Amino acid sequence: MNKSIIFYYPRNFILLALVLLVSACADDDNLDQPAEIVPFTSDYYLDVTWHQSSGTGVEEQYVFLQPLILKTIAVASSRDGLLNIISLQTGDFIEEIELDATISAGIGGNEKIWLLATRDAHVIAVDAQKRRILWKTRVPSEVLARPAIYDDTVLVRTIDGKILSLDLADGKIRWQYQRAIPDLTLRGNSELVISRGRIFAGLSDGRLIALSPETGEVIWDVALSIPTGRSEIQRLVDIDGDAELYGRVLYAASYQGRLAAIDVDRGQFLWARDFSTHTGVLLDDKTLYSSDDNGHIWAIDRLNGATVWKQEALEFRKLTRPTIIGDYLAVGDFEGYVHLLSRYDGHFVARYQLGQYDHLGWELATGIIVPPIVKGKDRLVVVTRGGIVYVLALRKRDDDF
Numbered sequence: 001m002n003k004s005i006i007f008y009y010p011r012n013f014i015l016l017a018l019v020l021l022v023s024a025c026a027d028d029d030n031l032d033q034p035a036e037i038v039p040f041t042s043d044y045y046l047d048v049t050w051h052q053s054s055g056t057g058v059e060e061q062y063v064f065l066q067p068l069i070l071k072t073i074a075v076a077s078s079r080d081g082l083l084n085i086i087s088l089q090t091g092d093f094i095e096e097i098e099l100d101a102t103i104s105a106g107i108g109g110n111e112k113i114w115l116l117a118t119r120d121a122h123v124i125a126v127d128a129q130k131r132r133i134l135w136k137t138r139v140p141s142e143v144l145a146r147p148a149i150y151d152d153t154v155l156v157r158t159i160d161g162k163i164l165s166l167d168l169a170d171g172k173i174r175w176q177y178q179r180a181i182p183d184l185t186l187r188g189n190s191e192l193v194i195s196r197g198r199i200f201a202g203l204s205d206g207r208l209i210a211l212s213p214e215t216g217e218v219i220w221d222v223a224l225s226i227p228t229g230r231s232e233i234q235r236l237v238d239i240d241g242d243a244e245l246y247g248r249v250l251y252a253a254s255y256q257g258r259l260a261a262i263d264v265d266r267g268q269f270l271w272a273r274d275f276s277t278h279t280g281v282l283l284d285d286k287t288l289y290s291s292d293d294n295g296h297i298w299a300i301d302r303l304n305g306a307t308v309w310k311q312e313a314l315e316f317r318k319l320t321r322p323t324i325i326g327d328y329l330a331v332g333d334f335e336g337y338v339h340l341l342s343r344y345d346g347h348f349v350a351r352y353q354l355g356q357y358d359h360l361g362w363e364l365a366t367g368i369i370v371p372p373i374v375k376g377k378d379r380l381v382v383v384t385r386g387g388i389v390y391v392l393a394l395r396k397r398d399d400d401f
């Protein structure tokens with residue numbers, strides 16, 4: 001079991017790291033030890049184009065502060081409420097906006113409006129052109145998944161099981177969907193999938209739902225995973241990792257549950273298999289990829305759920321969800337390594353460990369929990385727990401290297 005997972009008790013609002021529970025009943029020698037990094041030879045390598053501090057990082061907190069990557073800039077937030085606008089070309093600061101809030105989720109939005117969420121349960125919209133706050137709306141509880149824009153609305157999900165639609169112009173709540181959540185859940189929420197005129201959401205009780213974006217009405221509701229076991233921990237089946245849609249098929253996976261393909265028009269399963277992940281899935285035209293809770297990376301045939309290949313060399317290294325970059329997959333781990341693997345057979349192609357100090361020389365947490373973000377054909381944007389934004393380029397070694 002992955003000991004980096006954080007639990008959330010909604011009734012008492014208590015956060016608890018699983019490592020504390022495990023250490024209470026087992027010696028450190030019995031805990032799953034992360035695999036050691038094994039060197040390899042390759043014709044490719046990852047090179048740092050630039051790096052820049054975005055302010056206070058999340059350190060050991062389980063908070064995903066994804067930057068918003070636009071055409072020429074990266075918009076990154078610090079945990080303590082600074083919005084940093086950084087040139088993607090040079091890494092130079094363009095502007096800094098102070099929001100006077102503790103940020104709890106990544107930045108959503110587009111070239112016109114930037115959306116943020118705060119620990120004290122507010123959603124903030126920032127005018128991207130005028131660089132000022134447009135509105136600030138109180139929502140029922142903390143938001144951990146970045147807000148998303150759909151037509152003239154902002155869609156938000158909160159950790160107490162609610163999904164809300166806000167007016168994009170003024171932030172007023174249009175409708176609210178509410179669902180009771182289990183007494184014990186993982187701390188986190190998957191992002192909403194908005195497509196084909198519907199909102200698809202994975203819930204903390206292992207169910208998948210489709211909602212009308214206009215009214216919040218439930219279109220269908222299916223159980224991806226059903227809780228089993230005697231203890232609350234054994235019965236955890238949260239869908240915390242992001243799902244993906246390909247055509248009319250939604251692919252999603254849960255913790256201690258299943259991975260499945262669902263026909264979204266009918267709400268029916270096409271196939272399902274046992275699987276456990278809290279990082280989610282991603283797709284290309286033939287294959288589904290995911291990192292499971294043991295640190296194994298899987299390639300799975302998206303048409304039938306059969307295993308294509310499995311890479312186990314990064315076991316228990318607390319991997320991010322993979323990201324596709326060309327013919328490769330990129331994943332980050334708890335020690336700040338970025339690993340590049342072949343999409344076709346899972347062999348390692350390149351690796352780089354991000355540095356441990358900012359521009360002032362202060363030591364920072366270098367672990368990676370936000371999946372790498374692709375920019376262009378051969379660039380990766382990676383954010384560490386310490387709040388450092390890196391742009392890495394994939395390069396081929398010279399013949400005489």
